[in-house]
Amino acid sequence: MAIKMYDLAGADPNRRFSPYCWRIKLALKHKGLEFDTIPWRFVEKAVIAPYQSERVPVIVDNGRGVADSWRIAHYLEDTYRERQSLFGGERGSALARFYNQWTDVSLQGAIAPIVVGDILKHLDPGDRDYFRKSREARLGMKLEALIAARDSHLSTLHRVLEPLRQTLAAQPYLGGGTPLYPDFIVFGAFQWARSVSDVRLVEAPDPINEWRQRMLDAFDGFARSAPGYW
Amino acid sequence: MAIKMYDLAGADPNRRFSPYCWRIKLALKHKGLEFDTIPWRFVEKAVIAPYQSERVPVIVDNGRGVADSWRIAHYLEDTYRERQSLFGGERGSALARFYNQWTDVSLQGAIAPIVVGDILKHLDPGDRDYFRKSREARLGMKLEALIAARDSHLSTLHRVLEPLRQTLAAQPYLGGGTPLYPDFIVFGAFQWARSVSDVRLVEAPDPINEWRQRMLDAFDGFARSAPGYW
Numbered sequence: 001m002a003i004k005m006y007d008l009a010g011a012d013p014n015r016r017f018s019p020y021c022w023r024i025k026l027a028l029k030h031k032g033l034e035f036d037t038i039p040w041r042f043v044e045k046a047v048i049a050p051y052q053s054e055r056v057p058v059i060v061d062n063g064r065g066v067a068d069s070w071r072i073a074h075y076l077e078d079t080y081r082e083r084q085s086l087f088g089g090e091r092g093s094a095l096a097r098f099y100n101q102w103t104d105v106s107l108q109g110a111i112a113p114i115v116v117g118d119i120l121k122h123l124d125p126g127d128r129d130y131f132r133k134s135r136e137a138r139l140g141m142k143l144e145a146l147i148a149a150r151d152s153h154l155s156t157l158h159r160v161l162e163p164l165r166q167t168l169a170a171q172p173y174l175g176g177g178t179p180l181y182p183d184f185i186v187f188g189a190f191q192w193a194r195s196v197s198d199v200r201l202v203e204a205p206d207p208i209n210e211w212r213q214r215m216l217d218a219f220d221g222f223a224r225s226a227p228g229y230w
Numbered sequence: 231m232a233i234k235m236y237d238l239a240g241a242d243p244n245r246r247f248s249p250y251c252w253r254i255k256l257a258l259k260h261k262g263l264e265f266d267t268i269p270w271r272f273v274e275k276a277v278i279a280p281y282q283s284e285r286v287p288v289i290v291d292n293g294r295g296v297a298d299s300w301r302i303a304h305y306l307e308d309t310y311r312e313r314q315s316l317f318g319g320e321r322g323s324a325l326a327r328f329y330n331q332w333t334d335v336s337l338q339g340a341i342a343p344i345v346v347g348d349i350l351k352h353l354d355p356g357d358r359d360y361f362r363k364s365r366e367a368r369l370g371m372k373l374e375a376l377i378a379a380r381d382s383h384l385s386t387l388h389r390v391l392e393p394l395r396q397t398l399a400a401q402p403y404l405g406g407g408t409p410l411y412p413d414f415i416v417f418g419a420f421q422w423a424r425s426v427s428d429v430r431l432v433e434a435p436d437p438i439n440e441w442r443q444r445m446l447d448a449f450d451g452f453a454r455s456a457p458g459y460w
Contacts, residue, residue: 088325091318094406095325101393102332163331176324 002034004060006048009039010122010196015227017119017195019108020069021057022188022223027073027181029219031083035059042127070100073181086181099174099182107164107189110157111201113139117147118197150199157201161208169207172214179218187215187223194228232264234290236278239269240352240426245457247349247425249338250299251287252418252453257303257411259449261313265289272357300330303411316411329404329412337394337419340387341431343369347377348427380429387431391438399437402444409448417445417453424458 005025008018016022016037028035040047040056051058053067059075060066066075074093077086087093116135120143123131136142146153164186167174174182190212193201202209216224235255238248246252246267258265270277270286281288283297289305290296296305304323307316317323346365350373353361366372376383394416397404404412420442423431432439446454 088321089319091322091406091410092325094401095318095322095329095404095410095412097400098329098393098397098404098412099325101396105393105396106336106390160336163328163335166331166335167328170327171324174325174328176321180321180325182325182328 001062002036003028005035005037006040006056006058007037008056009041009124011124012122012227013039015122015195017122017192018056019103019188019192020055022191023069023181023184024057024059024072026184026187026215026219026223027076027086029222030086030179030181030184031076031080033076033080033083041124042130070097086184088175088180092175092180096180096182096185099185103185103189106160107186108192110153110160111189111193113146113153114150114157114199114201115193115197117143118199122196154199154201161202165206165208168211173211179215183211183215187212190215191223191226191228194230195226196229198229200230231292232266233258235265235267236270236286236288237267238286239271239354241354242352242457243269245352245425247352247422248286249333249418249422250285252421253299253411253414254287254289254302256414256417256445256449256453257306257316259452260316260409260411260414261306261310263306263310263313271354272360300327316414318405318410322405322410326410326412326415329415333415333419336390337416338422340383340390341419341423343376343383344380344387344429344431345423345427347373348429352426384429384431391432395436395438398441403441409445413441413445417442420445421453421456421458424460425456426459428459430460 005021005028007016007021007025009016025037045054048054048056048058048067051060051065051067055067057069057072058065058067059072061079066072073086077093087096116139120128120131132143139146173179174186190201193199202212204210235251235258237246237251237255239246255267275284278284278286278288278297281290281295281297285297287299287302288295288297289302291309296302303316307323317326346369350358350361362373369376403409404416420431423429432442434440
């Protein structure tokens with residue numbers, strides 16, 4: 001039976017913009033596992049409450065629910081050991097954690113003020129109040145004030161991206177010759193932006209953009225076929 | 231025969247402050263290799279010219295010179311395969327590169343304006359002009375202007391450190407249960423600061439400081455026994 005995954009959606013149920021959900025969709029593809037996604041909105045907390053989570057991704061595999069992208073990735077690695085590894089071993093798993101925290105805090109923290117206004121436009125009407133209130137509290141200002149300062153946020157993002165740029169100038173993937181879970185973590189942030197905003201965070205001939213094109217092409221263009229702007 | 235390593239020194243030949251040299255000294259300890267360090271100053275380019283380098287670390291092993299910390303770490307891993315691994319395999323080696331670039335650019339870039347004035351004080355008199363000119367060109371301002379803005383640089387550093395803090399709150403080392411080369415890369419930046427400046431970049435009960443204490447204790451207190459402030 002295919003794995004079921006709750007996946008954050010916008011007003012258009014095909015617009016899937018959660019960076020954490022993208023990490024797991026690509027991890028499932030990497031493992032070659034069949035899965036069906038179920039569009040989920042921020043206000044539908046009751047739907048995933050049985051899985052002890054208030055946020056997606058949540059997967060249900062053979063009746064067992066697993067929440068939180070980091071835990072799901074490890075569940076998939078441990079449960080489907082015979083399939084291609086997501087981490088390249090125990091050391092790779094330990095080394096992946098800093099990528100996870102760097103992406104959550106530094107990278108997504110730098111992208112958020114650039115795309116947050118565009119996210120609002122794409123939300124299901126029922127999600128807009130929740131989103132505005134929670135994000136304005138987290139970011140400490142009105143969404144309109146963030147949008148007005150976009151150029152300064154873009155220049156901060158480019159500083160944050162420099163180590164990633166140097167890394168991908170030296171090797172095709174963060175994982176080496178082929179991708180590992182850290183590639184999916186970082187790519188999820190770019191896919192989040194692409195799915196809601198036409199602001200091109202990286203452009204040719206940036207090595208980050210070249211890597212991103214390879215990731216968009218992976219798995220028969222799985223990520224490229226999702227609704228998005230660039 | 232012991233490996234020979236050229237190691238950046240201050241006016242006091244025992245004060246060794248290069249973060250790149252610290253990466254390699256700890257890598258040599260991790261491999262259990264005997265080595266002798268030779269104090270080197272910025273102006274002594276001629277001494278290391280035979281090894282096609284203008285910067286340290288440079289090691290000489292059985293008559294062969296190897297320069298650049300990333301290349302030296304891989305040389306040691308490849309040459310001394312039977313000894314404890316620095317990377318935990320090919321995937322770990324690929325995943326280590328982002329730690330290297332993040333430390334060079336983001337972490338050391340955030341520490342530099344805090345400690346650069348203190349470095350100047352500890353330099354050999356012959357190195358001071360070179361250092362002031364090259365660093366003021368790189369940082370785009372007078373050293374005195376950087377020192378005046380120290381508090382704002384400390385708050386930037388704390389933002390940069392947050393992903394590292396979250397990672398080390400979840401596991402003892404970046405490499406997992408025991409250190410790998412990424413631990414030595416990141417620790418080198420803290421050891422650089424410790425060796426020249428009394429500004430405590432992290433303090434108890436920060437998980438980064440707890441990790442740093444473990445690293446100072448490693449190899450019979452090798453890093454702790456070096457001249458430093460905290």
